[in-house]
Structures are given as structure tokens and as C-alpha cells.
Amino acid sequence: MNLNPTIDLFSQHFNNLLLRFISTIRGHGEIAIDALNQTWKKEYPWIHPPIPLLPAVLKKIREEQIEAMIIAPL
Structure with a gap:
């Protein structure tokens, strides 16, 4: 794994914790804006989303059939 x-x-x-990152807003150095509208295939993403976006993040992970590191409260 x-x-x-x-x-x-x-x-x-x-x-950002990694050199490659997708931002929530236009800033400096991001490779894209709006993570939910990008493909995550061929990546092992570090995901620390806003809590209201957790259902959408889990849905995208299932749809794209990827593994990910998710940081979220239980």
C-alpha cells in the first residue's frame, strides 16, 4: 500500500502540504482549482475537505475507484 x-x-x-496541490481558490502555484471537478485517477490524494463536502468526496472516491488518504473527524 x-x-x-x-x-x-x-x-x-x-x-498546502505537498508541492502539487489543487486549491479552493485561485492563488499561487496550484495545478488546478476546484478538486471535485478534476480527475483523481492516477493519484494517491491527501484529502482534508471542508466537512460539508465529505459526502461528495466519498462519492467521487467510489466513482473513480481510487485509494486516498482522507483527514476528517469521526
Whole structure:
């Protein structure tokens, strides 16, 4: 199992944990905007979404049939 995320989703230029990140807003250095409208295939994403987006994130993971590292409260 790969435990090294390849991309940071739902981040911004001042709090991204990885060099490759998708931002929630246009900033500096992101590779794209709006993670839910990007493909996550061929990635092992680090996902720390806003809590209201958790259902959409889980749905996308199932649809794209990927593994991901999700940071969320239980």
C-alpha cells in the first residue's frame, strides 16, 4: 500500500502540504482549482475537505475507484 500522497486536494497556497496541490481558490502555484471537478485517477490524494463536502468526496472516491488518504473527524 502506498502511503505517500501525490497531490494535496482542497488546499491553498499558504497551507498546502505537498508541492502539487489543487486549491479552493485561485492563488499561487496550484495545478488546478476546484478538486471535485478534476480527475483523481492516477493519484494517491491527501484529502482534508471542508466537512460539508465529505459526502461528495466519498462519492467521487467510489466513482473513480481510487485509494486516498482522507483527514476528517469521526
